[in-house]
Amino acid sequence: IDPLLDVEIIENELIFADIEVLTNRIERLKKQAKNDKDSAVMAEFAEELAEFLAEGNLARNFPKADSEMYEKLMSETRLLSAKEIMYGANVDEDSLTSDNEFVQRLREHAAKHGCEVIKLCAKIEEELVGMEDDERNEFLRDMGVEESGLEQIIRKGFDKLGLMSYFTAGVKEVRAWTIHKNTTAPKAAAVIHNDFEKGFIRAEVIGYEDFVACGGEAKSKEAGKMRLEGKEYIVADGDIMHFRFNV
Template sequence: MRPEEHAFNGLDPLFTVNRACALDRGAPFPHSHANGILRYGRDPMGFKCGIVGLPNVGKSTLFNALTKTAAAQAANYPFCTIEPNTGEVAVPDPRMRKLADIAKSKEIIPTRISFVDIAGLVRGASKGEGLGNQFLANIREVDAVVHVLRCFEDDDITHVEGRINPVADAETIETELMLADLDSLERRTEQTRKRAGGKDKDSMAQLPIMEASLKLLQDGKPVRTLLSTLDAEELRILQGLNLLTAHPVLYVCNVAESDAVDGNEHTRAVAEMAKAQGAESVVISAAIESEVAQLPEEEAKEFLSALGLEEAGLDRLIRAGYKLLDLITYFTVGPKETRAWTIQRGTKAPQAAGVIHTDFERGFIRANTIAFEDYIALGGEVGAKEAGKARDEGKEYVVQDGDVIHFRFNT
C-alpha cells in the first residue's frame, strides 16, 4: 500500500491520525544534546525542574506560589517535604494570543513547565543523613536544578546552619552532590576499567568519560563543567552515568518584599557566584509570589505594579529556565487551537515533529514554516504564502524560536 500523506498544523482538517494517539503523553521526548545540555525528562510538552534547598529557605512557599497549590506543606521545621510534590504551570508567552487572534483559534494551549518540590537537604546527605537518600534519588529524575537560597533576614524563621549566607548554603548542597557522585563513580569506574581491559567495547567508550568526570569531582568541580567539551556520543555516555552534578543549575534568591526590586548584598554575591560557574540566578520574593498566586490576573498586575515590579517572579523564573536549558518554542496554529511546543535549540525539523508524536518523526516529509514575525505582519498563513514567506523545509532544517509550523508526514 502506498504511504498516505497527512498534515498537522494544530488540528488541520487533513490530519487523520487519531488525535488521542498524536498527543500521547507516554511518547518519549527525544533526548537532545544541543549545546551540551543533557535532557532527562520524557514529557513532550515541557521540562522538569527540581526545586532544592536547605530547610527553611522558602522553597516550598515558592513551589506553592508557582503552582498555585497548597500541596506542599510549608511548615517551619526541617524535612516537612518528604515526598516530592510535582506541579505543572503554563509557560506564559504573549505571542500565543497574537497568533490565536489571527487564526481565530478556539483554544490556546501553552507549553508547560513542571516543578518538583524535593525534600530539604542538610550537610551529610551524601551519606544518607536527614532525608539524603530520598533527595538524591529524586534529583536524578529532573532536567535542571532550581536551587533556592535564603537571602532574607527573619528571626522567626530558623536557619538550619544558624546564619544567613546563601553562597555557603549553595556550596553545602553542591558539596553533597559532588560527594554522592564521587562515591558512585569511584566504584563504577573501577569495574568499567576491568571490563575495558578485557576489550569490552562499551566499557572502552565509557571509561574516558568516567575518568574525566572523576578527575573533576576529585578536584572539587561539578561534572557540568565538562559538558561543553563533549560531542553528541560522549554526552550520551555521560547521560547514562546519571550524575547529579551534570544537571544545570539555576539559583533563586528568595528575598524579603522590600528587596524584590533591587535585591541586596546577598543576591549580588549569588549573582557573582553564578556567573563564575556559568550558571543563572534570579531574584524572587516567595512571599510576594504567594500573594500574587491568590489574585485575579488584573489585580495581580496592579499589585505587582504598586511594588515596582513589571512581571511576576514565575515569568522571570521560566525565562531563566529556558535560557539555562537552551530551550525554544515553536507553534502549531489552526482554527481549533494554537499550541506551543518546547524543544531545545538546535533541534531539526523531524525531531521537532517527534515531540508531537513519534509517528511524525518517522514519517516526516517536510515542514511548512513561517517565522512568527512574518505570520503576524502578514496577517496569517494566507498572507505569508502570498508574500513568499512560507517555506517548505526538509529534514536538515533547524527549527527557530517562534516558528509557526505545518508538518507533513507519511503513515
C-alpha cells in the first residue's frame, strides 16, 4: 500500500491532460497572434504555464494563479489540475480517531498543496446507511467521531465550491436546492423555475435554526420567526423559503 503513489498517478494523469489542452490552445493563440497582440501575450503566458505543468506541478499552484490572465485562460481551458482538491483516505476503524503512518504521509503531501485530507472507513459508512438518525449519532459518538466521512466530504466539498442549500417545505415533500453562496432571493428562486425569478415579489423566510427549534413551519410562524424578504436579500445556508411571484 502506497497512498502517495496513488496520488502521484492521478495527479500526473490530470497534468498530462492539461498539457494537451494547453498545447492545442497555444497553437490557436499563435495563429491569432498574427493579427492580435493580446493573443500573442496570452500564448506566451500559456507556454509559461505549460512549462510549469511539465515539471510535475499542478496548475492551481502556478505562481501567477492570482492574475487576470490566469483567470481568463482558466475560463477558456477549464484545466483539471487547477481545480480544488480533497484527498479521501479509506482507513480501518482504529485510524478514524488517530492517524496511521499512511494518513500522516498523505497529510504532509496535502499540506504542501494547500489541500485537506478526509478520513473515512468504508465498513463503518456501510453500517451507517441502515441506521436511524438517533442510533447513527450515538454510534458515531461511541467511536469518538462527530460526523461520518461521507458527511465531511459533502460539507467540505460544498465549502470549497462555494455552494450551499436552501429548502422548500410543502405538505408532500421537503426539498433542498443547491445555490452558490451570496445568491439573492430571486436568483435562488430561479433554480426552481425561471418564472419564479421573473415574477418575484417577496420571499417568506424561516431560518433553519428557528425552524428546528420551533418544530416546523406552523409553529415558527406562531413564534413570529417567519419574515418577508425582498429582491436584495442574500439567502442564508439552510433557509426555509416560500416564494411569492406573479407572471
